[in-house]
Amino acid sequence: MISKMKPREHWGRDDSHTMHKDDSSMVRLTLQLMQQNRPQVMVNLALAVIFLVDFWMSAFNMFHRLLIKLHIIAPLADNCVPPAFSPTSPPPFAQWPLTHLLCRGVHVYNFLTGYNEELRLHHDLYCRKPKNEWIRDWAYWEGIGSQGEWGTPFAAADSDSRCPCPGLNILATHGIIHTSGRKVAASKMVVGLSRAFNIAPTMALQLYSPLFPVFSARGHIFDLEDLSIMNVIEHDASLLRPDFHLADWKKDPKAMCRPHQDMIDRWFPARLKHGQLKDDMTDRDFAEALCIRRNESRRHNRQYTSNVVQSLIGSGSCCLMLNVFGGKVLDMREMAGSVSRDLPGVRTTEHGEQYGYERIPARTIKGDKVQGCPMAAASHQQKWQPATAKRFFGMTIFEALWTTFNIEMRARA
Ligand code: HEM
Known part of the structure; x- marks a missing residue:
């Protein structure tokens, strides 16, 4: 078979993104991914x-309605x-069978090992870490609040550590991992993100696997x-x-780890062609945005690097x-850390740019009477729930791959 691709020695600095364009079938994309992603043998297994x-x-997940x-x-x-649980008070079997x-199991293991x-x-x-913490930590969850509310977000200060990932920064903002973002144990972080965003344990582990x-x-x-x-x-x-x-490291040492208001305003809200605001973004919108960003980076960033894994990680973040x-x-504006009128703890860079912090969307709903307070007519609780809520085991790798490939194929089209 004659390959349509150029021989490797002729690829230029910017060719990495266009190299698949000749034959951008999903099979070829998968093959390239397998070739480039060679982590350690144990990680592979x-x-x-x-x-x-x-x-x-x-x-x-597909058949749970039938069940x-x-x-x-x-x-x-x-x-x-899920509300808080531990090995001594597991969640109900009918709702969380595996966790139950x-x-x-961990209760018995703890008993035998004197933990x-x-x-x-x-x-x-x-x-410090207990032995076998990767198994043990899945049996503990402190919940997000007695009524299922996320609580007041913690405004990150300069001394706190944050990463380029809004999803993980949110865990710190809401105290699911330590609010300082320092000395985070990976096992606790992975468990936290799986529970908080209803992501299947397999998917949560897979997200951490490159690290x-x-x-x-x-x-x-x-x-x-460090991420x-x-x-x-x-x-x-x-x-x-x-x-x-492209970041100005001297004036903005946190450039990679803080929200950028201009970028948030650029992608959310996405505007339709006639200037109308859009409520929900689709895979097409994300693909278009990625395509624009990739072209821009290729043009303006002389050190631009990309390969199929990096591209899929990019579309994977959009899938999340x-x-x-x-x-x-x-919701995505708040997730990404946009500055809003009453947001406490807004900071300013040396350039005078204002920026906020990543947080759970403050969706308040009118609740019933506050428990233990019969005088209060109704309460307003922060009740954001991840859109993955209706899947029994949460978002799985297969589901994520489907959306990711969809976005990636459109971005390359
Ligand atoms: C162990 C799990 C995870 C790790 C290690 C991780 C790490 C990262 C890193 C390093 C980035 C920066 C990529 C870049 O902009 O160059 C990123 C981006 C991002 N992550 Fe995560 N992440 C994880 C889980 C999650 C979860 C659970 C969510 C959503 C709930 C999420 C949402 C995002 C989003 C929205 C972006 C920004 C994408 C963009 O700027 O285009 N991540 N992640």
Whole structure:
């Protein structure tokens, strides 16, 4: 078969994005991804197991409505972010079957190994890790508030550590990992994001997998800003951060890890051609935005780098915005850390640019009478729920891949 692609020695600096254009079939894209993504052997093996489990979960997600009709499982509670649980008080089996079984298993394991709450507190306080924390941590969850509300966001200060990922910064803003963003244990972070955004455990682990070889030497404990290492997950031409080589590092040392109001305003709200505001963004809008950013970076950034993995990570982030935040423009503005009129803790760069911090969209709903306070007529609670709420096992890798490939193929078209 004669290849339509140019021989490798003739590729120019900017050709990485156009090299697939001749034959941009999904099979070729997948083959290139497999060729370029060669992590450690153990990570590969773990990923294979994760994919198998994920396949099972995706099938379960597809049929869960039927299982509810057949009364095999109970429907999910309104509040899909699970309330607090631990090995000694697991969540109900009918709603969280796997977590229930895991909690029971970990309870027995804790009993046999003499691990208790006191030891856990000690580990948390000194950022030590118990043995087998990757299994153990899945059995603990502190919840997000007694009524399922996310609470007041913590305005990050200069001393706090933040990363280029709005999703992870939100975990720190709402105290799901330590608000300082320092000495974060990867196992706790992965568990936190899986529970908070209703992302399947397999998908949450897969999101962390590129960093596994990077942080193994230091026991998977890091400050959030350490995630900005270039071209592991952080990449050029992303929607919400400038390219590494285009940032003014002297005047703005936090350029990669803080929200950029101009970029937020540029992509959210997305305007229709006749200038009307758009409520929800679709995969087409994200693909168009990515395409514009990639072309811009190629033109203006002399050190622009990209390969198929980086591109898919870029469209993968868009997939998270679409699937977790439902593509809702107003929600995504808050997720991305936009400055709003009453936002406390807004900071200013040396250039005089104002910027906020990433947070859960403040969607208040009128609730029933406040518990224990019969005089209060109605309460207003912050009740944002991830758009992944209706999937029994949360967003799986297969679902994410489907959306990611959709966005990527459109961006390349
Ligand atoms: C272990 C899990 C995760 C890791 C290690 C991670 C890491 C990163 C990194 C390093 C970036 C910067 C990419 C760049 O702009 O160059 C990023 C971007 C992003 N991440 Fe994450 N992330 C994770 C999970 C999540 C989750 C669960 C969400 C959503 C709920 C999320 C949403 C985003 C978004 C919206 C972007 C910005 C994309 C853009 O600017 O185009 N991430 N992530």
